[in-house]
Amino acid sequence: MAVTHVPGSLGDGIRVVLSDASGTEMTVGEPRQLTGGASRQVWAVDAHSADGRSLAVVLRRDPPGHGDADRMRAEAACLRAASAAGVPVPGLLASGDTAPGIDAPFLLMDKVDGESIPRKLQRDPELDEVRAHLAEDMGHVLGLIHQADVDTLGMLDAGDPLDAIEAVYQGLEEPRPAVEVGLRWLREHRPSKRPDALVHGDFRLGNVLVDGTGIRGVLDWELAHLGDPIEDLGWLCVRAWRFGAEPPVAGIGTRGQLLDGYARATGIRPSESELHWWETFGTLRWLVLSRFQAERHLGGAERSIELAAIGRRVCESEYDLLLILGLLGDIDRAQDAAPAAPSLHDRPSLPEILELVSGTLRDEVAPALTDAHERERYLLRICINLLGIAGRELGADDRSGHLRDLLAGLGCASEVDLAERIRVGTLSYADAGVRRAVSTAVLARLSVANPRHLLDPSRS
Incomplete structure (x- = not known):
């Protein structure tokens, strides 16, 4: 009506x-x-x-x-x-x-009918049949995108994507050792460039609609540009877009299936090393864009709990970047935590309050919301996650002293100093001490922000 x-x-x-x-x-x-x-x-x-x-x-x-x-x-x-x-x-x-x-x-x-929620696409039994060939289908659709006529797309950005993401990073004025490591590796190992094509820029689960017949719609073209088409393939392989599942392509298939579909559409089959470079680039790109999105809230341009929460996910991409490059250092588990001081306040303590509020929202408030409250349920999940981060940070061992010792051993006063020395080449990212310091800082952040993101060593 x-x-x-x-x-x-x-x-x-x-x-x-x-x-x-x-x-x-x-x-x-x-x-x-x-x-x-x-x-x-x-x-x-x-x-x-x-x-x-x-x-x-x-x-x-x-x-x-x-x-x-x-x-x-x-x-x-x-x-x-x-x-x-x-x-x-x-x-x-x-x-x-x-x-x-x-x-x-x-x-x-x-409005196109179809499912876009990643976890449903990865798990729902009614999608078992299409899921078996979805990675190949995604490769085929990307091949179609890359064959689009670009004559009418002169308004799209074109240029060096590595220069572009580095410019965004520099604009944040927040030097990060993991980013400097990634930038140096990417510049040292860059493959030959392919001719420019229409690049979707954000092709992943969540931006495609799927039903039992296959892909029904490709959404969200706001990051489209002209560039090397293999960028889209690497982006689809970035670990963030697996949403916790193990298969390397969107958590639903193999890189071989992806390349099979792409070759079927284009006659081109990129090499494993080329795909690895673009997957590494995509991981660094998401790291920088995550911090850029968070800055819209943190800098005061747009108040948003969604954007604010992304700021605590940056360390996930730092970890993924070190992981994909094989640069996670051996971590010294020595602790420097001081004994907790007795509290002036009555119980429940602050950590207990956070856990109580989080549990109540998760177990009692969230189930009471109906499908008509989809937006509210989404925001509630963000609030619960942020409360969990706050509780873990309060209870975490203080490793700042240990990190200072590692940095001092490299002649660095801070992570900013380490980042700048990696940038100018006075310290090598391959140095064991550098790897240990960078890894220690990243893992300390990740153990608070999202410990579930840490892989079992046997899978790394």
Whole structure:
């Protein structure tokens, strides 16, 4: 049933744009914000025409006040070019720099049915059959994307992706030894560049819609650019996009399956070393982009618990980067924790309070939320995770003194100093002492932020 909207509301804005695009008067239901999308908002709405036709529509827009019209126009052009190349994408109904009620650059698209939640794609029994060939299907779809005609995509960014991500990192003004290690290794081992193609830039579970027949839609083209096509393949292999599962391609398949599908679409089969370089690049890229996203909150530009929480996940990518490069050092487990001082306060203690609140939210509040509270459930999970981090940090052994000793042994006063010396080459990332210091710092952060991310040594 249609709802009445006051002039200037989001629903009214969608109705007007959709009516103009379709050439017939439309009524719309109440827009529902979907989860995910740290940088763009996604809204679903049901629409009905005067002659009784029903239409499920998705609005994708920048947060009002933070719009980038050029990027949204580029995303619309990518959807058209990809569709022409046979890539399954949502039909583009309308786009614009703004509209009353929408109040930001936007895309209005057909809603495509399918599953996008990674854990469901990895585990649901009804998807067993498609999951068996999904890694190959993803390789095939990437091959189609990379064969799209780029003549109409001149507005897309093009250039050296390693230079670009290094510039983002430098702009953060936060030297990190693990990043400097990754940058030096990547520059020293770079493969020959392939001709520029349309690169999706964020092709992974969560940005594809899948049903029992296969891939139904490729979403979220905001990071699309022109560049080496193997970047997309390496990005799909990054450990962050396995969401805790073991198979190396999106937690659902093998690199061989991915390359089989890609070769079927393009006739090109990248080498293992080339794919490894781009997987390493993707890991470093996600490390830097995670910190960049967190800075939007930490720097005061956009208050968001989602963005803030990403800041505590940076150490996961630091660990993954050292892991993929085989540079995790031998860790000295010596502790320098001082005995806990007696508390002035009554019990429950602060760690006990955090655990009590977290457990109550997880075990009593969360189950009471219905499917109509999808956004609230998502935010609640973030809150529970942050409470867990706070509790682990309070209870963690203080390893700062031990890290200072390791740094002092290298002639460094701090991690910043170590990062700068790796950058200029006065210390080598292959040095055992450097590896130990970098690994000790990363593992100390990770053991608090997300100890479940640590791999069993037999799998590393």
